[in-house]
Amino acid sequence: MIFDEYSIKSQVRPVPNFPKPGVTFRDITPLYQSPRAMRMIADSLIQRYVDSPITHIGAIDARGFLLGAVIAYELNKPLVLLRKPGKLPADALRQSYQSEYGESALEIHRDALQAGDQVLLLDDLIATGGTFLAAARLVKQLGAxxxxxxxxxxxxxxxxSRLMQDADIPTFTLCAFAADE
Known part of the structure; x- marks a missing residue:
């Protein structure tokens, strides 16, 4: 299947003034309701990483879990969950961060990764970068x-995405939306 950025973008639903006035939320649920779009997204990422040196898929709570599970399965890699506080049952590290909606935090099990692991972090979108930067800090704290x-x-x-690149975190996305789109 050939990747078509326009086809992906056309199925992302803009929700004005959600979760607060002035914000246009980019709802990806229509993508998951389309088997064709879901396959296009998954196949594009699988092709990108199939020959890469990644050892683990780090899926970020919660929409990153949807894509992360598929990619981990297809690439035969362990899935590491980066969760909201209080959701992991074993000993975990926590990293706070600022998002576009306020302060939040992520946690990861202390035994999820080790030195030398190469982690692909996955989520639905890059906004202010806070979530990805927190996830990257947790990965690095574990030596990966x-x-x-x-x-x-x-x-x-x-x-x-600029903050992430400035922090030496390579980024990849399938499409982008300008503020006026």
């Missing part, structure tokens, strides 16, 4: 390296 941070959507006007 972030191979790349990947998402379906980049919102470059919010500056997250």
């Amino acid at each position: 390296d972030v191979y790349e941070a990947a998402a379906i959507i980049d919102l470059p006007d919010l500056g997250g």
Whole structure:
């Protein structure tokens, strides 16, 4: 199947003034409701990483879990969950961060990664970069390296992808939306 950025973008639903006034939320649920779009997204990421040195897929809570599970399965890699606080049952590390909606945090099990692991971080989109930067800090605290941070959507006007690149975190997205789109 051939990747078509327009086809992906056309199925992302803009929701004005959600979760607060002035914000246009980019809803990816229509992508998951389309088997063709879901296959296009998954196949594009699988092709990108099939011959890469990644050892683990780091899926970010919660929409990153949807894509992360598929990619981990197809690439036969362990899936590491980066969860919201209080959701992991064993000993975990926590990293706080600022998002576009306020302060939040992520956690990862202390035994999830080790030195030398190469982690592909996955989430639905890159906005301010806070979530990905927190995930990368957790990966590094465990001695592993972030191979790349990947998402379906980049919102470059919010500056997250630039902050991530400035922090030496390679990024990859399938499409981008300008603020006025």
